[in-house]
Amino acid sequence: MNGIRFGWLLALVCVPACGADDGGGRMGGGTGSATGTTSDVATTLPVTVSATNASADGSGTDPGSSSDSDPSDGGTSSPSTNDSADSADFGTAGSSSGGTSSTGDSTSTGGGFSVSAASPQVIVHGGTVVISGSGFADVTDVTVSGVDIGVFSIDSDTQITATVQDTVPIGVDLELQLVAPEASDATSVTVLHLVINEVDPDSPNTINADGEEFVEIATGVDAAVSLSGYTLVLWSGALEAYTAVELDAGGAATSATGLLVVGSTNVVPDIAFAGVSNNIQNGEDALAIYQRPASDFAPGASFDTIETDGLIDAFIYESGTDTDVPALYPLMTCCGLVPVIDEGPTSEIRETVSLSRCSGDRRSSDEFVATSMTPGLPNVCD
Numbered sequence: 001m002n003g004i005r006f007g008w009l010l011a012l013v014c015v016p017a018c019g020a021d022d023g024g025g026r027m028g029g030g031t032g033s034a035t036g037t038t039s040d041v042a043t044t045l046p047v048t049v050s051a052t053n054a055s056a057d058g059s060g061t062d063p064g065s066s067s068d069s070d071p072s073d074g075g076t077s078s079p080s081t082n083d084s085a086d087s088a089d090f091g092t093a094g095s096s097s098g099g100t101s102s103t104g105d106s107t108s109t110g111g112g113f114s115v116s117a118a119s120p121q122v123i124v125h126g127g128t129v130v131i132s133g134s135g136f137a138d139v140t141d142v143t144v145s146g147v148d149i150g151v152f153s154i155d156s157d158t159q160i161t162a163t164v165q166d167t168v169p170i171g172v173d174l175e176l177q178l179v180a181p182e183a184s185d186a187t188s189v190t191v192l193h194l195v196i197n198e199v200d201p202d203s204p205n206t207i208n209a210d211g212e213e214f215v216e217i218a219t220g221v222d223a224a225v226s227l228s229g230y231t232l233v234l235w236s237g238a239l240e241a242y243t244a245v246e247l248d249a250g251g252a253a254t255s256a257t258g259l260l261v262v263g264s265t266n267v268v269p270d271i272a273f274a275g276v277s278n279n280i281q282n283g284e285d286a287l288a289i290y291q292r293p294a295s296d297f298a299p300g301a302s303f304d305t306i307e308t309d310g311l312i313d314a315f316i317y318e319s320g321t322d323t324d325v326p327a328l329y330p331l332m333t334c335c336g337l338v339p340v341i342d343e344g345p346t347s348e349i350r351e352t353v354s355l356s357r358c359s360g361d362r363r364s365s366d367e368f369v370a371t372s373m374t375p376g377l378p379n380v381c382d
């Protein structure tokens with residue numbers, strides 16, 4: 001026994017923090033609490049084809065359980081180093097002459113200090129960003145829209161790597177600023193709260209067997225954004241990454257409401273699974289989003305332990321009374337309890353619902369509920 005079940009919708013599995021003896025629940029450290037930035041809880045997750053997903057009817061378990069682009073700063077000092085760096089124009093009004101500028105928040109001064117770019121430009125809570133430029137040795141702060149980005153390291157005079165904590169504001173084309181004792185400069189980033197928002201593992205069999213499965217991913221930002229560099233991985237309970245989908249496959253981007261659907265062609269997804277049927281195992285299995293390439297999760301590759309490097313979000317689910325899989329629990333973080341969400345006790349019930357996120361926390365599934373299927377649309381949480 002791995003824990004305590006409360007009804008059929010939610011199984012709470014005790015982890016070491018509360019004295020469980022299953023050896024599971026090794027929390028992955030995590031980055032602390034999310035800040036509820038996902039005001040739109042209606043995103044979906046992408047799904048990929050699984051050669052091993054044979055349970056179409058939900059019968060139960062699956063087999064394995066810059067150039068000088070900123071004319072406004074033309075007056076800044078050290079033109080040879082500052083002006084060539086800005087990758088975005090934040091409207092920093094005319095800079096001052098001499099050592100410092102006082103009229104903008106992304107001005108730079110002397111010493112060859114400048115920011116040239118952030119990679120990726122689309123960053124996410126829990127992810128990392130590499131900032132390039134020059135004169136970084138004395139950088140004291142890295143902020144986005146004035147809020148500390150999180151832990152950062154000065155890799156060299158020309159590179160800084162930072163993690164993105166959940167308190168960083170989300171939005172499109174925000175100002176990422178580096179501050180040094182006598183200088184500051186900035187570039188543009190888009191910040192997302194990237195989460196698995198909805199999944200339908202056991203779908204109706206009306207068109208094809210389990211032929212309407214989908215995963216909906218949400219960004220929390222109402223704008224079409226490319227999720228290049230981020231990958232959806234479908235994990236079986238046997239720790240096989242049976243499908244990995246790059247979230248910009250085929251040039252896909254999120255909808256204007258910040259949702260992206262990966263699914264069977266029958267649900268008209270943004271990114272289609274390779275097959276029309278049985279793409280998502282019914283449980284106990286997991287979904288995860290990584291800031292890593294899909295090639296890190298080659299189909300058929302097995303893992304001794306679940307991968308948490310580059311992990312952004314995850315969700316563990318089951319159908320009925322699947323065998324618990326503590327090996328999946330490191331995907332989740334927070335609080336000593338790992339909720340494994342049950343889609344329903346019978347296939348008849350499961351085929352009328354999907355599992356929808358009703359809060360914005362990353363790597364926490366306790367706010368998922370079994371409710372109406374809404375691929376590409378806001379989740380129904382009431």
Ligand SMILES: [Ca+2]
Nearest residue numbers: 056057202203
């Ligand atoms: Ca089904």
Ligand SMILES: [Ca+2]
Nearest residue numbers: 201210280282
């Ligand atoms: Ca399925």
Ligand SMILES: [Ca+2]
Nearest residue numbers: 202350351353
């Ligand atoms: Ca379902």
Ligand SMILES: [Ca+2]
Nearest residue numbers: 042374377379
């Ligand atoms: Ca939805």
